[in-house]
Amino acid sequence: MDEIKEKLTRSSKATRQDYFGKAISYVCIALVGLLVISILYFIATRGIATFTVNHASITDFLTKTNWNPGMLDSKGKPEIGALPMIVTSFSVTILAALVATPFALAVAIFMTEIAPQRGSRFLQPVIELLVGIPSVVYGFIGLTVVVPAIRHVAGGTGFGILAGTVVLFVMVLPTITSLCVDSIKAVPLYFRSASLALGATRWQTTYKVVLRAATPGILTAIIFGMARAFGEALAVQMVIGNAAIMPKGLISPASTLTSQLTSEIGNTTLGTLPNNALWSLALVLLFMSLVFNIIVRFIGKRGQMKK
Amino acid sequence: MNPKTSNNVATGIIMALVGIVVLILAGILGYILYAGIPHMSWHFLTSASQSFKAGGGIRDQLFNSLYLLVLTLIISFPIALGSGIYLSEYAADNWFTGIIRTAIEVLSSLPSVVVGLFGYLLFVIQFKMGFSILAGAIALTFFNLPLLTRNIEESLSDVSDLQREAGLSLGLSNWKTITGIVLPAALPGILTGIILSAGRVFGEAAALIYTAGQSSPVVNYGDFNPMSADSFLNPFRPAETLAVHIWKVNTEAVTPDALSISAGSSAVLIIVILLFNLLARWAGKRLYNKMTATK
Numbered sequence: 001m002d003e004i005k006e007k008l009t010r011s012s013k014a015t016r017q018d019y020f021g022k023a024i025s026y027v028c029i030a031l032v033g034l035l036v037i038s039i040l041y042f043i044a045t046r047g048i049a050t051f052t053v054n055h056a057s058i059t060d061f062l063t064k065t066n067w068n069p070g071m072l073d074s075k076g077k078p079e080i081g082a083l084p085m086i087v088t089s090f091s092v093t094i095l096a097a098l099v100a101t102p103f104a105l106a107v108a109i110f111m112t113e114i115a116p117q118r119g120s121r122f123l124q125p126v127i128e129l130l131v132g133i134p135s136v137v138y139g140f141i142g143l144t145v146v147v148p149a150i151r152h153v154a155g156g157t158g159f160g161i162l163a164g165t166v167v168l169f170v171m172v173l174p175t176i177t178s179l180c181v182d183s184i185k186a187v188p189l190y191f192r193s194a195s196l197a198l199g200a201t202r203w204q205t206t207y208k209v210v211l212r213a214a215t216p217g218i219l220t221a222i223i224f225g226m227a228r229a230f231g232e233a234l235a236v237q238m239v240i241g242n243a244a245i246m247p248k249g250l251i252s253p254a255s256t257l258t259s260q261l262t263s264e265i266g267n268t269t270l271g272t273l274p275n276n277a278l279w280s281l282a283l284v285l286l287f288m289s290l291v292f293n294i295i296v297r298f299i300g301k302r303g304q305m306k307k
Numbered sequence: 308m309n310p311k312t313s314n315n316v317a318t319g320i321i322m323a324l325v326g327i328v329v330l331i332l333a334g335i336l337g338y339i340l341y342a343g344i345p346h347m348s349w350h351f352l353t354s355a356s357q358s359f360k361a362g363g364g365i366r367d368q369l370f371n372s373l374y375l376l377v378l379t380l381i382i383s384f385p386i387a388l389g390s391g392i393y394l395s396e397y398a399a400d401n402w403f404t405g406i407i408r409t410a411i412e413v414l415s416s417l418p419s420v421v422v423g424l425f426g427y428l429l430f431v432i433q434f435k436m437g438f439s440i441l442a443g444a445i446a447l448t449f450f451n452l453p454l455l456t457r458n459i460e461e462s463l464s465d466v467s468d469l470q471r472e473a474g475l476s477l478g479l480s481n482w483k484t485i486t487g488i489v490l491p492a493a494l495p496g497i498l499t500g501i502i503l504s505a506g507r508v509f510g511e512a513a514a515l516i517y518t519a520g521q522s523s524p525v526v527n528y529g530d531f532n533p534m535s536a537d538s539f540l541n542p543f544r545p546a547e548t549l550a551v552h553i554w555k556v557n558t559e560a561v562t563p564d565a566l567s568i569s570a571g572s573s574a575v576l577i578i579v580i581l582l583f584n585l586l587a588r589w590a591g592k593r594l595y596n597k598m599t600a601t602k
Contacts, residue, residue: 014480021482025397028389029407032456035449036410039417039425046428106324114318123325125584126332132503132580133335134510136553137573141335143557144342144566170331201314224416231418233513234554258420262516263558265424270432285418293413 047283096168139238159241183217343574391459415453423514443519462496520545
């Protein structure tokens with residue numbers, strides 16, 4: 001009797017397999033979670049060391065314009081004003097998004113409203129290819145084509161925010177476009193039918209109905225594009241000029257957070273103030289990336305409520 | 308302006324903008340190929356790079372890129388597969404899943420330079436790996452994992468529930484249904500995703516500068532023992548990839564022919580990525596036809 005009972009209550013091979021499989025997938029997902037937590041932890045601890053270990057002032061870091069972490073200023077405080085980098089980073093990001101958005105919207109509208117079949121078949125690979133081109137190649141083109149062109153037309157060295165904007169514009173274009181396409185496609189067909197039935201032209205329908213309905217998605221797309229531009233390192237580093245000074249105009253050499261990081265961190269020793277100050281720049285990058293995420297989430301929630 | 312004219316004007320403007328975008332892409336591709344192909348020769352592809360003299364090739368960099376790609380996929384694919392299965396098959400719609408999804412989103416939007424610096428801090432310094440292919444591969448895993456996970460999740464979710472029900476009604480366990488029925492059905496999508504992510508890994512540089520390093524020591528291609536120091540298979544040696552090479556040649560190097568090296572390397576990079584793209588389309592379609600008996 002007991003033998004039968006035991007046999008019946010014992011878990012079968014299939015059940016054990018099931019547990020095993022489930023365990024594997026849980027371990028994997030836990031690993032992903034762990035990765036994110038450890039990135040946040042390590043960058044954060046390094047990044048705040050400037051302020052906790054080296055006792056630099058966080059207000060100086062965010063508002064001063066002298067970046068020379070190895071030196072002390074007249075008051076004996078380290079010169080870690082990161083404002084020029086922060087300003088440059090934001091300038092190239094916002095400018096690139098401003099230039100890219102009309103193009104991205106045009107391509108998205110063309111693919112969804114004007115010529116859905118022919119247009120998509122032709123433009124989809126174009127977008128995918130633009131995504132696929134590595135950032136160093138964009139940087140190389142920027143260095144050999146864009147910078148000399150700017151030097152020729154506008155004078156100066158050609159390096160600077162303008163060159164960075166041009167390069168980033170092409171890099172964020174596919175990101176914004178493909179997300180815009182998704183959100184415009186998600187607008188229900190009956191919105192368009194209703195508008196067209198009222199006698200509106202295609203542009204009126206697109207502009208007054210489709211784009212309005214897709215606004216949250218389009219904003220999300222722009223934010224994602226900005227996040228990409230803000231974090232892009234090498235392409236920008238190759239064309240921005242890498243001078244950690246307050247940018248005086250669009251064509252004077254400047255330096256973004258990422259470009260300063262990539263070009264300087266190899267020249268400093270781990271644990272020293274110059275090195276910690278660079279990690280603080282990385283922390284600002286990380287923080288901004290989280291902010292972009294939160295904004296996207298916020299827009300998504302607002303967009304959902306409207307429906 | 309009456310509605311009809313404004314409609315025409317708007318359409319015209321849109322067409323013009325689309326035309327400009329297409330021209331930009333054509334210009335980029337055309338420029339890279341035009342500038343690069345004259346420098347692509349058998350000698351360029353198969354000789355070692357030079358630091359101070361002109362005429363160096365990209366043999367080691369090309370191999371390093373491919374080796375790094377393979378290592379990255381070996382590390383990241385199983386984890387992404389497990390996570391993808393979890394998200395599409397097991398994840399309940401609760402706060403925990405919400406956090407996991409947010410975590411993946413955060414990971415995918417992190418700037419790659421931040422990921423690279425983290426890899427530098429943790430693997431190169433803390434775990435004392437030094438600049439090594441392995442450290443680079445792990446850093447790229449971070450970068451690759453969210454993309455791959457999301458792709459696998461989507462491919463699995465695209466498989467119709469009828470397939471799962473059929474499996475379960477035959478008395479198969481949940482796990483057997485997933486591995487035996489759902490996974491094969493999702494394979495074409497997963498494969499396409501892997502190849503596309505491979506293209507991105509191949510061109511990535513920012514995450515590698517401080518993990519895989521910027522130097523490429525002389526390696527011996529006859530030594531197949533991965534543990535020996537100068538073997539080409541040794542994962543613990545520093546390795547400069549093609550993308551890093553382009554960056555370095557343009558920013559720091561003193562090679563007199565930097566321009567032609569980077570033009571040639573860029574062309575190689577673009578061509579390989581184009582091939583990946585074509586391969587992804589072709590393999591996905593072929594595998595799909597094979598598995599669903601459409602043809």
